[in-house]
Amino acid sequence: MNTELTFLLSLSCVLPLVVYLFTSQRADRRYLPLIFVFLFAFLVETSVYLNMKYFHVKGGMYWMYTFGLLVWPGFYLRFFRYMDVIRSRKSAEIIFVSFLVLIFCNWFFLYKKEGFFNFFRMGIAYASIILFFYVNLFSRQILSENRDLLRSPLFYIGLAGVSFHAFYIFTGTITLLKLSDGGFMNAVQDIMKWVNAISYLIFAIGILWIPQTKTSIKSS
Amino acid sequence: MDPANKDLYQIILIGAGILVAILVYFVVAIIRQQRKVYHWQQDRIAAEITTLENERKRIAADLHDELGPVLSAVRLQINHLEPEDETEKMVLARSTSQIDEVIQRFREISYDLMPNTLLRKGLSRAVEEFAEKMQLANGLNINFSGEEQRMQPEKELNVFRIVQEIVHNTIKHARAGSLVIELRFRNNKMLLYTKDDGLGFDYREKEQRGGLGLLNLQSRVALLKGNLQLDTQPGKGTVYNIEIPV
Incomplete structure (x- = not known):
């Protein structure tokens, strides 16, 4: 897959942002941390593309994605806290700090040896934590949703989150095992790029259902 | 990609396919379960509301049939009393006013329980x-x-x-x-x-x-x-x- 198509697929994170721009006026503010996740995903992907195309800073991609990994869990944990998936603030803080320690240890002890592959271990740890909460969020819909599930924003957000992070763990593990040559690894990563695009499309559908939940309810 | 890697890639694609199938099954199961729980909750609420309304109807009927005539009879008997002095007159007037209040409150409660106008008009x-x-x-x-x-x-x-x-x-x-x-x-x-x-x-x-x-x-x-x-x-x-x- 060429750089342009890769960049185009990674830009799918703009879709939920665009949808949010049109629906933000009366949108429930509890969803805002999730919007920030998409915003930072967009910034990271754009920086990675610009670096690959023009600047060629050594290790730039690693640091940009690592920056993403430092930012996303904070917003995600806040989002899960707002959605009552995480009950106490203290739990969220403990998870966040433990994750930061894990990232630091991974970088400090293994980066020199593994280079960019080192990122996948952090990515898998991150995806596992977020997937755990997404499954929780998704399955809670059974009891908490008192309307058609297909009209619930959390259903789509949960579905996209579960798909994205489950596939990330799958492809990340294969990549981390360094099963074969570079061409093979790129082919494995291509699967993730398509999953990425589909997931953001589902996220965008979820964002579309958010409006007006703060000042108004509609139940049927 | 060499042939060995091609085979491995195919296995990985099959693995990805299985992951998709598991996700689809998971989603379908969640939707079905949510619908089941939703209908069960609706039925339970319906049963609770019906029970509540039947109970209100029964209490309203009991009040109307049993307590209403008694209160009217008491009111009538009080009206027929002849006070002998001013003190008795005052007590009688106060009792009449209190029984009127009770009848008025009784009507309000009966109305709240089951408004007759709703049934008739x-x-x-x-x-x-x-x-x-x-x-x-x-x-x-x-x-x-x-x-x-x-x-x-x-x-x-x-x-x-x-x-x-x-x-x-x-x-x-x-x-x-x-x-x-x-x-x-x-x-x-x-x-x-x-x-x-x-x-x-x-x-x-x-x-x-x-x-x-x-x-x-x-x-x-x-x-x-x-x-x-x-x-x-x-x-x-x-x-x-x-x-x-x-």
Whole structure:
């Protein structure tokens, strides 16, 4: 897959942002941390593309994605806290700090040896934590949703989150095992790029259902 | 990609396919389970509301048949007493006034339990009567306009309870000066619109605190297979738009 198509697929994170721009006026503010996740995903992907195309800073991609990994869990944990998936603030803080320690240890002890592959271990740890909460969020819909599930924003957000992070763990593990040559690894990563695009499309559908939940309810 | 890697890639694609299948199964199972739980909850709410209304009906009938005649008889007997001095006269006057109060309160309770107007004259007339009573008792300016079209008695009773709940909420929490209630029938649907100029509220905060009044409204609307839309913000009043299929 060429750089342009890769960049185009990674830009799918703009879709939920665009949808949010049109629906933000009366949108429930509890969803805002999730919007920030998409915003930072967009910034990271754009920086990675610009670096690959023009600047060629050594290790730039690693640091940009690592920056993403430092930012996303904070917003995600806040989002899960707002959605009552995480009950106490203290739990969220403990998870966040433990994750930061894990990232630091991974970088400090293994980066020199593994280079960019080192990122996948952090990515898998991150995806596992977020997937755990997404499954929780998704399955809670059974009891908490008192309307058609297909009209619930959390259903789509949960579905996209579960798909994205489950596939990330799958492809990340294969990549981390360094099963074969570079061409093979790129082919494995291509699967993730398509999953990425589909997931953001589902996220965008979820964002579309958010409006007006703060000042108004509609139940049927 | 060399042939060995090609085979491995195919295995990985199959693995990805299995992951997709698991996800699809997971989603379908969640949707089915949620629908099952939703219907079960609806049935339970319906059973609870029906039991509640039957019990109210029974209490109203008991009050009317057993307590009503006794109170009237007591009132009649008091009227026939002949006081001998001023003290007795005063006691008699006080007793008459108290028994009148009891009869008046008894009528109000009976009306709240099961309004006769609703059964005899229909929803619109019952809501109008209720609005007049509440306006007199609480000083809230209620503007009611409605069309009359008979529906099933259970449906009329539930809509009446919805109106009661909204009016009580407006008086109890909204501190509103006026309330508009409109009852219309369009395209085989009953449309109930209410708007007050009160305090309004933060829906999310209310939801977290578990407001029972709002939950009652939602349950009754769901029981009637209708739609409820609530628009409110602190300081901006409250608007209800309710649609019930006739």
